[in-house]
Every structure is written in C-alpha cells, then in structure tokens.
Amino acid sequence: MILRWKDGTKLPVEADSLVPETVAGRPADEVARMPLSVGNARAEVGDLFVVDRSNGTGSEETLILEGDLRNLRGIGRRMARGTLTVRGDAGPYLGAGISGGLIEVHGNADDWAGAEMSGGLVRIRGNAGRFVGASFPGSRIGMRAGVILVDGSVGEDAGRRMRRGLIAVGGAAGEGFGRSLIAGSLVAFGAMGRQAGAGMKRGTIALLGTQGVEVFPTFALSGTYRFPFLRIYLRRLAGWGFPVGADVFSAQMARYNGDLAEGGQGEILVWAGAG
Amino acid sequence: MTDTPQTPSPARRPLSIARVEIIDTFAEAFPMTAARAIVTADDPRWAEVAGRTMSGYATSVIGCDAEAAIERALAPEETPDGRPGVSVLLFAFSRDALEKALANRVGQCVMTCPTSACYNGLPLDERSIGVGSRLRYFGDGYQISKCLDGRRYWRIPVMDGEFTCEERFGTTKGVAGGNIILLGVDPRATLAAAEAAVAAMREVGQVILPFPGGIARSGSKVGSKYKALRASTNTAFCPMLRGLVPCELPEQVRCVYEMVIDGLTLESVERATVAGIHAACEFELVQVSAGNYGGKLGPFHIHLHEVLSREGMPRGTREGGNR
Secondary structure, three states: EEEEEEOOOOEEEOOOOOOOHHHHOOHHHHHOEEEEEEEEEEEHHHEEEEEEOOOOOOOOOOOEEEOOOOOOOOOOOOOOOOOOEEEOEEEEOOOOOOOOOEEEOOOOOOOOOOOEEEEEEEOOOOOOOOOOOOOOOOOOOOOOEEEEEOOOOOOOOOOOOOOOOEEEEEOOOOOOOOOOOOOOOOEEEOOOOOOOOOOOOOEEEEOOOOOOOOOOOOOOEEEOOOOHHHHHHHHHHOOOOOOOHHHHHOOOEEEEEEOOHHHOOOOEEEEEEOO | OOOOOOOOOOOOOOOOOEEEOOOOOOOEEEEEEEEEEEEOOOOHHHHHHHHHHHOOOOOOOOOOOOEEEEEEEEEHOOOOOOOOEEEEEEOOHHHHHHHHHHHHHHHHOOOOOOOOEEOOOOOOOOOOEEEHHHHHHHHHHHHHHHEOOOEEEEEEOOEEEEEEEEEOOOOEEEEEEEEEEEEEOOOOHHHHHHHHHHHHHHOOEEEOOOHHHHOOOOEEEOOOOOOOOOEEHHHHHOHHHOOOOOOOOOOOOOEEEEEEEEEOHHHHHHHHHHHHHHOOOOOOOOEEEOOOOOOOOOOOOEEEEHHHHHHOOOOOOEEOOOO
C-alpha cells in the first residue's frame, strides 16, 4: 500500500498508527478513514494522504509513504513486523520503540530515530538528527536491540544509554556519540564530535574515519590490534549494502579502555591505519 | 586401531575395476553427533596449525573423546571474519560428549594458537552445544560478548590480542565408520593407492578421514584374549599371521590399508566411498573390500557394488567377470 502525502498541513501529525501491521489486509477506503492527530485536532488518513492500493493485494505487510514527511512524528513507532518504506524525509521519532520489521527511509530523518527500539532494522539513506537510538529523558536505557544504519551523518548523542544492538553511521557523528553507553556496538566512518563514549560502562565504539579523534581523557590506550569480530561486523554491514570501504577490513585499530570513571569495561577503537 | 572392521562377507557377485576385484560386501556405519568448527587465523599456515592441533588424538572413539579432522581449507571469503581458515569436523557418540570434546579442544588447541578465532559451521537449532559459552570464563571477567544476527561471539583477551569464539555450535546426526579396505601385494603400491584414495575422498566435502593421513593400518576386531581390552588387532587381516590364525586374505596379499570415513550425511560418505574406490583402482591392487559387523550393529550399510553402480561405472569396469 502506498500513502502519498498531500502536503495539506504544516501542523505536526502523529503518525504512530501508520505501520504495516495496521494497514495490511484493509481496503483502501478503510485505511483512508483511520484517525490521525493533527495539531490538537483529529483528521483521517484520507484527509492527508492519497491512498493507493494499486501495487499490491493488500495482504502483505508492506507500507510505503511518499512525500515530504518532516512534520509526521513517530512514523513506524512501536512497529513489530513488516516493511515500511519512506520515500522522502521523515519527521522525529521515526521507528522509536520498534520491536521488529524493517523501516527504510530514502531521505533524511529528524531527531530520536530508533530511540529505545528493541528489535528490527532502521535504515536511513540520508542523514539523521540527534538522539539516534538514544534513551528518552528520564529513561535509564536507550536502544535495547536491533540495528540502525545511517548512510549519512548523525547529530548529537547517538546511542545515548544504549544497552544492546548496533548503530552504524556512514558519515560524521555529532558530540556525545555513545555517551553513557551501557553496552552494544556503534560504528562510525566519518568525522567524530567531542566526548565520544563519555561515561560509557561497557560496549564498543569503533571509529573508522581517518580524520583523527580526540579521545576523552578518562580512556586509556592499550595498544593497536586487528579485531576479528570487527571484520564480522563490517562484512555484515557490507551485506546490508552499507557503504564500507575495502581498506577498513584489515584496519589496525587503537584500543582505548574506558570510561575509567565508570569501571573501564568499555572500549573505543580508533582507526590506526590499514593493515 | 580402527573402530570398524570385521571380516568382509564372502563375495557373491564378481565386479572389477581396472582388474581390481571389488568384493560384494558392505561397510557398516553408525550414527554419530557431528559439529563443524571454522578455524581462522591471520594466515593460512596458522589456521592449519590450529585445525590440525585441535584434531589431534581424535582417530577413533574407541580410544579418543571424538573423531576429528580437517575437512578442507577455506578461502577468506568463505569464513565469517574474512580471514583464511580451515573447517574441522568432529564426531562423538552424544551431544554431551561432543560439547565436552569440542570445548576442550577449542580451548586447548585453538585458543592457544596465535591469531586464531573459532566459529560455528552448522545451522543453529535446539540441538546446538555451548563452546564459547564455556570458554569465556577464561577471560576472568574481561571477556566481551557481541551479538549479531542472533549469533553471540565471545572475545576473550589473550596475550596477542583477543580470541574470538562463537558461543554456540550447531550439531547434526552424522554418519561415522564408513570405510574401504585396500588389499595389495606390494606395500608401496598399496600405500600409493591408499594415498590416492584419500586425496579423492577429501575432494568430496562433508567428510573426514580421521586416521593419520586418512589411512589406518591397524584394523581391529572386537574383543581380545586380554580381558581388559575391548578391541585387538584384526588377526584375519594381518598377513604376518597367515598360517597361525584363520586368514581372510587372498594368498598373494601382504599389505592391507583401511580408510575410515565420517561424514555429515550418508550420501557424502557414499560419494567418498565411490571416489576412493575409483582412485585406488588406478593402482596395483588385488581387492577392494569393506569392514562390517555382519550388519548387526550399525544401521547404515554401504554396499560397495550398489554405490558403485548408482554412481556409474568408470572405464575399465567389468561386471560378471573375473580377474
């Protein structure tokens, strides 16, 4: 099923209900009558989207959203299965709290993409805003499982308080990448902001960019190594079609243990040259 | 000593390949639990060292905790971490026995080997066994787990960096104890035939030949005059004992070699049997036979004539004739 944005409002639209499992098997007119919150008012899907069922039988759990969807909040939020494709830019809370399925954005995503997710795969072909896979304010744990792939760059505090899972960033990352990380893996291939891994307890932050990194002073360099597990991750990323350069597979990585202020069981691996 | 042999059943229907008689008998094989370990290292040499070491003293479950050998070398693109490696197959009588043997062998022989890592090479299901989950404690609290695609890897700090080992290894019901026995006149020619057979069988894949170089010279029979022994030399196949004990060998035979085949499937063991016979018959032999226990112990009976006819006869095969 395809929903084409009519661009009829600039008010924020709560799009939580637009997930594959809620539209699968429903006729187009029924989907068009589904309620949505627009600002402080109510509207129906048909008021905001052109509902097109022409490309499928309706039984498969596949949903495509088209248009400039920057003021749609929570696209795919708490989704559990199926495939959701966004052809255009997505608003905040994309895929927040999802537990399964695939969300793919052919564009950019705003803040909180994949925040506190517990499964599934979120693929953002463009850039993402702040707090990718992070914990919400007041919450102790961010992303619990699953995978977030951002081909472009991410803003501040990606992976904040993340507990498990994988975040990969093809471009630059803002300040506080993996800040207060509890566990899990973050990989970035571009420039790195300040305070990466600050306050992390466990987990891995692999920085494969060649631009140089200012590692937080509460981390201790332990030496330079090649890590077989990192090759496994890189091969898997390449398998997902993520842009991984051939030279990184044999990379030497400098390992920094830390954050020593939090027990030092985590690690930041920094590119130290091709093997 | 091998775990299979007894006297072959008497010939009923003559078949020969390149003037080598194929005895109308069968190899008797047994179900055993199998696992496949993918061992990698920074270069092929160390991967092979690790693979060979972990499959040492693993010829027969008569006297070893498992039967194991290198299945084949792996190119970097075939391994989980993109490094050169080898695949090792291990067989034991039960999952518990296999888990213990595999964890011990990976811990003592792979983890200790420079630059190595070890991964599961079979699908995971409810029959999988713990390996990395047992070895992780060697990390003394500094081990790190990584989970990707539902598979967990343990990173254990060691003196050249870290040892990576997958947490669980899949198992399957394999077939062990397939065999062929080559009977020759000249020991050198018989050994050359055995070596050629081993090379051909290893090409088949999904099989191992756990004895030294794939060849066993000390076939055994069940029991012994000494009460403490479960098995003893197969006197009927020892040319030196001709005249002292009942002998199963044609008069001119003075050298016998056996190749024991363990495989992940019956089909792979059968294909290895056929490949081995064809390769061996290029050499000067008298007979090709197989060991069994009269069909009373193992559920898999690999009849030599049947598998050869199923796979197609090579040139030089004569059915219904004599040498």
